[in-house]
Amino acid sequence: MKMLVVDPDRCIGCGLCEMACSFKHTGEFSRTLSRIRVYRWEKTCDAVPLVCYQCEDAPCIRVCGVAGAISRDPKTNAVVINRELCIGCKLCMFHCPYGAIDFDGRARHLIKCDYCDGDPECVKYCSVKAITYSEPVAAGEFLKALEAQRLRASSKGPGAAVR
Amino acid sequence: MAYGYTGRVLNVDLTQRRIWEEPLNMDWARKFIGGKGLGARYLWDRVKPGADPLGPDNVFMIWTGPLAGTFAPSSPKYCVVTKGPQTGLYLDSHAGGIFGVELKFAGYDGVIIYGKAAAPVYLYIENGKAEIRDAKHLWGKNAHEAEDALHAELGEAPAVMTIGQAGENLVKYACISASYYRQHGRGGCGAVMGSKNLKAVVARGTGSVKVAYPKEFKEACWEAMIKDTLENPEAQFGIKWGSPSLMWYTNSTGAFPAYNFADGVFAGADKIDANVILKMATKRHACYSCPVGCGNYVEVTVGPYAGTKVEGPEYETIFALGSNCGVDDINAIVHANYLCDAYGLDTISTGDCIAWAMELYEKGILKPEETDGLTLTFGNGAAMVQMVEKIAKREGLGDLLAEGVKRASATLGRGSERYAVHFKGMEPPAYEPKGSWSMALSYVTSDRGGCHLRSWPIGPEVLGAFWLGAEPIPLERWSTANKAKVNAEQQHQYAAKFSMEICDFDCWNNQRLTNMLWTGTGFEEYKDVKEFERAGERITNLTWLFNIREGMTFDDLKLPPRFSLDPNRSGPSAGRVLSEADYYTMLADYCKIRGWDEQAVPTRAKLEELGLADLAV
Numbered sequence: 042m043k044m045l046v047v048d049p050d051r052c053i054g055c056g057l058c059e060m061a062c063s064f065k066h067t068g069e070f071s072r073t074l075s076r077i078r079v080y081r082w083e084k085t086c087d088a089v090p091l092v093c094y095q096c097e098d099a100p101c102i103r104v105c106g107v108a109g110a111i112s113r114d115p116k117t118n119a120v121v122i123n124r125e126l127c128i129g130c131k132l133c134m135f136h137c138p139y140g141a142i143d144f145d146g147r148a149r150h151l152i153k154c155d156y157c158d159g160d161p162e163c164v165k166y167c168s169v170k171a172i173t174y175s176e177p178v179a180a181g182e183f184l185k186a187l188e189a190q191r192l193r194a195s196s197k198g199p200g201a202a203v204r
Numbered sequence: 205m206a207y208g209y210t211g212r213v214l215n216v217d218l219t220q221r222r223i224w225e226e227p228l229n230m231d232w233a234r235k236f237i238g239g240k241g242l243g244a245r246y247l248w249d250r251v252k253p254g255a256d257p258l259g260p261d262n263v264f265m266i267w268t269g270p271l272a273g274t275f276a277p278s279s280p281k282y283c284v285v286t287k288g289p290q291t292g293l294y295l296d297s298h299a300g301g302i303f304g305v306e307l308k309f310a311g312y313d314g315v316i317i318y319g320k321a322a323a324p325v326y327l328y329i330e331n332g333k334a335e336i337r338d339a340k341h342l343w344g345k346n347a348h349e350a351e352d353a354l355h356a357e358l359g360e361a362p363a364v365m366t367i368g369q370a371g372e373n374l375v376k377y378a379c380i381s382a383s384y385y386r387q388h389g390r391g392g393c394g395a396v397m398g399s400k401n402l403k404a405v406v407a408r409g410t411g412s413v414k415v416a417y418p419k420e421f422k423e424a425c426w427e428a429m430i431k432d433t434l435e436n437p438e439a440q441f442g443i444k445w446g447s448p449s450l451m452w453y454t455n456s457t458g459a460f461p462a463y464n465f466a467d468g469v470f471a472g473a474d475k476i477d478a479n480v481i482l483k484m485a486t487k488r489h490a491c492y493s494c495p496v497g498c499g500n501y502v503e504v505t506v507g508p509y510a511g512t513k514v515e516g517p518e519y520e521t522i523f524a525l526g527s528n529c530g531v532d533d534i535n536a537i538v539h540a541n542y543l544c545d546a547y548g549l550d551t552i553s554t555g556d557c558i559a560w561a562m563e564l565y566e567k568g569i570l571k572p573e574e575t576d577g578l579t580l581t582f583g584n585g586a587a588m589v590q591m592v593e594k595i596a597k598r599e600g601l602g603d604l605l606a607e608g609v610k611r612a613s614a615t616l617g618r619g620s621e622r623y624a625v626h627f628k629g630m631e632p633p634a635y636e637p638k639g640s641w642s643m644a645l646s647y648v649t650s651d652r653g654g655c656h657l658r659s660w661p662i663g664p665e666v667l668g669a670f671w672l673g674a675e676p677i678p679l680e681r682w683s684t685a686n687k688a689k690v691n692a693e694q695q696h697q698y699a700a701k702f703s704m705e706i707c708d709f710d711c712w713n714n715q716r717l718t719n720m721l722w723t724g725t726g727f728e729e730y731k732d733v734k735e736f737e738r739a740g741e742r743i744t745n746l747t748w749l750f751n752i753r754e755g756m757t758f759d760d761l762k763l764p765p766r767f768s769l770d771p772n773r774s775g776p777s778a779g780r781v782l783s784e785a786d787y788y789t790m791l792a793d794y795c796k797i798r799g800w801d802e803q804a805v806p807t808r809a810k811l812e813e814l815g816l817a818d819l820a821v
Binding site for chain 2: 053054055056057060061063064067068069070071072073074081082083084085086087088146166168169
């Protein structure tokens, strides 16, 4: 089963993922209704996409007091909210360590990334491949390679001692 | 229920400190689309004829497009529309970034600001509410400092557009900086804000945008994004390098202006080109909902300007502050770019004004004792950088240059008018008309003055790029034939596209543009691409008509003497001029194609055909 991998170094901050996500889930375009959010720092041209990491031992599932309101989708491994059962207490939102759960103020229920049932819309709209959908093992290798490149760039500059 | 649009317009009277809403005029939205077109229609309605551009009677407006806040590619642009202080005529000036989208999500298609505040203020807009707030603590700050201060006092990043000292000092080509590096560059819209004591406008919103035909809209946007942009070979320049790569094409063909438009090739081009800039870049940056992401965030690491960071420089900037001033020091260009953004100056007019002064200095028209100790010779990057500061602060010679070359040369006299390069008072951008005759026609027929964003005929004429998706028209470079036709057709697309507020770096196909428009707004007439083109023609005529209402005559459509009298010196366009005879031939062709009389006034029949009969002057 795959996972969403986000690379802030590649992200150019266009936010097309936000527009694609909210449109897929609500039929409207809204940043606040998007399950993925891009934070932009315009002065330094930085952008960081934030999305649910779908924890294996998820605090949101543990704190939810309504049986079945938050559960794991066996098909995609995504943690999903059942709107019919959710009572809107927002405990899951407060307990998420990553701020990945939002409250839809109009529809009055909680929202989070559900991997679009295994076909994430955000990935399709990312022109720079800052968001990818891949197996966790492959994702780990990918992230490790990125980190190695960063370390190499910072430690093996011209003139570095060879022995 | 309005699709695409929010259906609401915010009105703010700064003199009376009054704020009210009005519903969007949906008949006008249908006819003029949004952004540029809708702004032009409201400008006609709300500005009294003859109003002083820098007086309280002028109106300052902000307009978004119907697709802002959707995934239509590169749709976040928005514009300010006002009567421009540089030309005294119609002015719209567009920027990308995030402000337009936030304004839409805050609930407004447009904002119309009247009057003049008694003391410095800023306008705060959030989710259907607006407040006029004190800005005494921001006045005197540069645009970056002012935006920093607003972020600090308002918490989680809202969208900010603000002026720097140049706008406060009413420099005739002061710009507005938004999200730090997105500039409403041209025409002096920053001075209009300054004249109203309006330091900044802030927007934040959590609303949403609905479209009329979701399924069809999604397909239309996907097609525009993939076919016209990501998979389009002609769009790769923006994706791979950003705008500076255009210099390779114009310089190698002899259409890249240098030394105050005296030449069409710049010998130092390879020191300031896209490869050099990419080596300085640390990040790539995009406006909202744009898959192109043309912005380069660069850092100067060596020399006297080490530590300067800015998103840029763009193609027009490396021309204006670079080749046109004979400067091949990329670090000086980047630093001057940063100063222009921070003080709030249009880089194009700033560079052109300094280039004009440099030529006068070299010709002895400006004496050394008149330049505040600066050796204003072509190529002196340090002097160029210092001149930027002097213009923003209106110090010494900077006070004269702050008026733009048209007014400055009239004030100075001494034959300096001979070297003043402008169309209707606005200094032209980075396409050299002796090397590209069609661009002279483009500049003179542009509603806001010397500007390349009303048409871009150099593409098919010189660069071999047919970006309109239309039938290619055979064009001889050194001939007047067909130039007017290409220029007019491009103007229709640009006017309609800039009214949709889609960036000119994305989607050059009328059918795909109009597909996004009708599926988004539900305006069924735009299923027909001819209607889309007709809307562009209508908007082009409307802004021209506004200019005529405000006193523009055929006499204002002159060709700067530089282009007919001083042949290019080097490269593929060496020895070339654009003679007045050829120039007026193109202009006469253009008036005929437009259905205007020989004085370039739209005929009643044309206005009736376009549904503008009620505006005949």
